[in-house]
Amino acid sequence: MKVTQLECLCLILLHLLHTAGSERFEVLGPTDSIVAVAGDDIILPCYLKPNISAEDMTVDWLNLDFLDVCVFRYQNSEIIRDDQIPHYRGRTSLFEEELWRGNTSLKLTRVQGTDEGRYKCLIQSKSWYDDFTVQVLVKAVGSKPVVSIVGHREGGMGLLCESEGWHPEPELVWLDSKGVHLSAGPPEIHRSFKGFYRVKQYVIVQETDTNRFTCRVQQSRINEKMETEIHLPSEIFYTTPWRMTFIVLCCLGAIAVTGFSLTIYCIRKKKDFVNTNWSPDFETIRRHAVDVTLDPDSAHRKLILSDDGKQVRHGELNQVLSDNGKRFTNWSSVLGNVGFSGKFYYEVKVEGKTEWTLGVVRRSINRNERFIPIPNNGYWTLELKDGEYTANADSPVTFTPRERPQKVGVFVDYEKRQVSFYNLEAGSHIYSFTGCTFTEKLYPFFNPGGSDSISLVVCPVDVTD
Template identity: 75%
Template sequence: MVTGPDSLYVTLLILLHSLTSESVKFEVLGPTEPIVAVAGDDIILPCYLKPNISVEDMTVDWLNLDFMDEHVYRYQNGRIIQEDQIHSYRGRTSLFIEELWRGNTSLKLTRVQGNDEGRYKCFIKSNNWYDDVSVQVLVKAVGSRPVVSIEGHREGGMGLVCQSEGWHPEPDLVWLDSKGVSLSAEPPETHRDLKGFYTVKQHVIVQETDTNLFTCRVLQKQINEDFETKVHIPSELFDYTTPWRLSFIVSCCLGVITVIASALTVYCIHKKKGKHYINV
């Protein structure tokens, strides 16, 4: 426990901060560059007052500008206000309470998700003054290596499908032949989950080549990440009977069987007639 002159100094310092926080105009400062966050990590969104006066008796609001009617975090009259907090931020946001006396209102955001990307506002209000600053957050999430599956015979070729998940921002997906030339494929299918991460899938029909080697590549240029998966299709899989060819073969077989059956019928009829003439 601090006593004597030191105790008096601390008391005066606290009183000074308390008085100045109610009477002095202040400026809210933050980073000038975007905060780049890796999905799953914890980040800090810097925000502080100049001069470094106490905000313990002020209102501190952190807002996501995409959600104007709700807040990310609110501190008011010495307590945390949880009403009207955006549901996805519950349990993941906090201030450095022990730093409020010197104007540090930085926000800690844990377990970053894809949906956390956006522009935030740090808003500070006293009885007679207010100011704010904006903070841009970018989220980077590297997804999974592409998974390629063979779907079987499709329209005179072999059907393939490629899928990769867990990306942010949304990635691109391309199919390539053995020479690195893009293949004509169906439009990609993109899905975004509740946490804001992207899954991309694309189907393609390939024809037999001299190598039968094909590549699915997923890439995200903004974060300079890409993965690829190669697949080799044995030539035997291309030696298939297509539906139209199967119908043709079946028709031919049925035709041959019909001709043979007709010939046998005619033969039997003639044979019976021959026996009848002999008996007569």
């Protein structure tokens, strides 16, 4: 039978329509937002209807808040990484073994604040495409607020509260003992490169019948709050001349009594001289000196280390260094290359510097997030910043030493659960953390700060026989 040209054309059109119709599909996913807890892994569901194979299709996951930049791409049966947003690298994957039945869901690991947004799942075949959009909300409960006493301000007492690691952006409020909001200064809010918020706020308080004040950090969207209460003794508010005179006289009396007692002690022991500033067994402490060398694999990209690994300073530019998982990415810090337990001691020259942080940390600290460096987070550190010295205890202690340290000694007694700091030139004890909880080896910690270009120098310890 002879087929006409018109019949042939009709047959071709019918074939094309049948082919196109056979490849048509819908892209489906959840109708509700996905709430992700920071640090967890989540799955963004996406699948084809009917459940046809997506193995030969292009699967794109896009973050619409990044102007359609690629979160993940699967094309020509392989993963394409060229256009991927950098902070998604190593954290995204498909369930490739389930592509044959149309499962194109995305797995996102170690969720961070910047992951919040609208995600589009776009599936394309040779002749058809469809997409679906899902909203991801990120929830992160920050640290317990840390309250510190700033000192006398405008006829009252200045207090500072700070907390970090929140998402979304939290609110900080100060309350008196009756729960009434106090008038405070404007909050300072900073966001880390991972999208987590740090907030701090000053308040000036007056003496009350209880002298109890509370700092509360709260986030209404995720219905979470953390708070810390501080109690101030009444004496701290009194600054009248007669009281100051009384305090001075008491101090002088205490000094006189101490001096008299030491004199009697020296006579009884028949010693020519007693250095009352040094710890009685300080030379014994120094005999526990260890050789500390800085670990370049842990150093932040802006830190410049000397060739011998004994000096570190802050540079202006990020260096091109490997992303090895050990490196500090949010703090300009570096660790010693060896961890210790038992008793160990080292010395660091800080002469001429206007900013630094020294101490020890647990090996398991998170080096990709900026935590407050307190014992609860695995840090036992002393710092100089803005002209003030602070022992970063769970309730930080700020003080002004009689003599500025030019060289600092750090001593750890693992069994006694103590970390102590010494001013070498002045021959004095600076501060000790006591009752510490140690569960793993401790590593020397160094942060040279960014306010000067002078190096922190790990010094050899000269032990007198």
